Amino acid sequence: MLKKIGYWAFLASVGLTLLFGIGVGLSLLLGSNAHPFLDGAVVASTLGFVYLQPLLVVLALVTDRTRPAKVAICGLFFGLWLLVIAAGWWIVG
Amino acid sequence: MFGKKVIHVVDDRVDWSAGARGALWGPVIAISTFGEITMTSVNTMVDNVKTEIGTGRKMDILRIADHGNRDGLELGDDWITAVNFATYAPKLGELRSYFNNNGIAHFLNCLVGNNTGLLHQFAVTWNVTIYGGTGLTNGFRMNGGEWVSVTPGGVITQNVSWPD
Numbered sequence: 001m002l003k004k005i006g007y008w009a010f011l012a013s014v015g016l017t018l019l020f021g022i023g024v025g026l027s028l029l030l031g032s033n034a035h036p037f038l039d040g041a042v043v044a045s046t047l048g049f050v051y052l053q054p055l056l057v058v059l060a061l062v063t064d065r066t067r068p069a070k071v072a073i074c075g076l077f078f079g080l081w082l083l084v085i086a087a088g089w090w091i092v093g
Numbered sequence: 094m095f096g097k098k099v100i101h102v103v104d105d106r107v108d109w110s111a112g113a114r115g116a117l118w119g120p121v122i123a124i125s126t127f128g129e130i131t132m133t134s135v136n137t138m139v140d141n142v143k144t145e146i147g148t149g150r151k152m153d154i155l156r157i158a159d160h161g162n163r164d165g166l167e168l169g170d171d172w173i174t175a176v177n178f179a180t181y182a183p184k185l186g187e188l189r190s191y192f193n194n195n196g197i198a199h200f201l202n203c204l205v206g207n208n209t210g211l212l213h214q215f216a217v218t219w220n221v222t223i224y225g226g227t228g229l230t231n232g233f234r235m236n237g238g239e240w241v242s243v244t245p246g247g248v249i250t251q252n253v254s255w256p257d
Binding site for chain 2: 023024027028031032033036039040042043046047087088089090091092093
């Protein structure tokens with residue numbers, strides 16, 4: 001059961017990272033309000049990434065650390081999250 | 094019955110003239126805001142806000158995100174100070190009737206809370222209370238100083254909470 005939760009948490013963190021990355025990329029290319037759907041998806045993925053990503057990564061790691069590749073990807077995602085949070089603090093208007 | 098009508102206006106362009114720390118602030122705010130209106134100047138800000146509101150409900154909060162310092166604030170490519178405010182006042186004044194009773198305007202621009210004279214000019218022009226921060230505003234919209242409010246009557250209140 002725990003492994004199953006970890007599996008879904010890992011998948012969710014992969015999906016969230018992809019959504020966030022694609023959303024930010026499209027927003028920078030097209031403008032964040034180019035389309036209401038893009039605007040909503042980017043806001044949702046950004047909030048999800050900022051608030052949920054560390055929980056998902058920790059959950060995935062706590063429940064299953066048997067595969068080194070998965071552990072490495074989780075470490076990468078956590079590093080990316082730290083980078084985004086640090087950038088959010090550092091960037092000013 | 095309805096929540097407050099909040100209009101977000103952002104200059105969402107990458108701005109390298111604001112330095113490394115400021116260049117991506119506009120895009121970051123735009124990306125994390127739903128339904129924002131973009132601007133590239135005072136004219137486009139005013140026109141885009143008027144178009145957004147149209148004949149619908151008036152604004153309770155106008156929240157503006159662009160760069161600023163102790164001398165002035167940016168609205169797109171226009172840099173507004175207490176000295177040149179009169180140049181932009183006629184165009185800015187077109188928004189006066191688009192605010193609700195007890196409406197407010199909230200500048201996220203860095204450091205403008207130190208310039209209460211400029212904020213007062215906005216307050217008089219729009220006949221609403223204006224909010225600005227005394228410190229730098231980061232990507233999470235947190236201000237390193239405090240929020241200050243200025244009423245059209247010139248009452249200045251320090252250390253007010255985030256207006257919403």
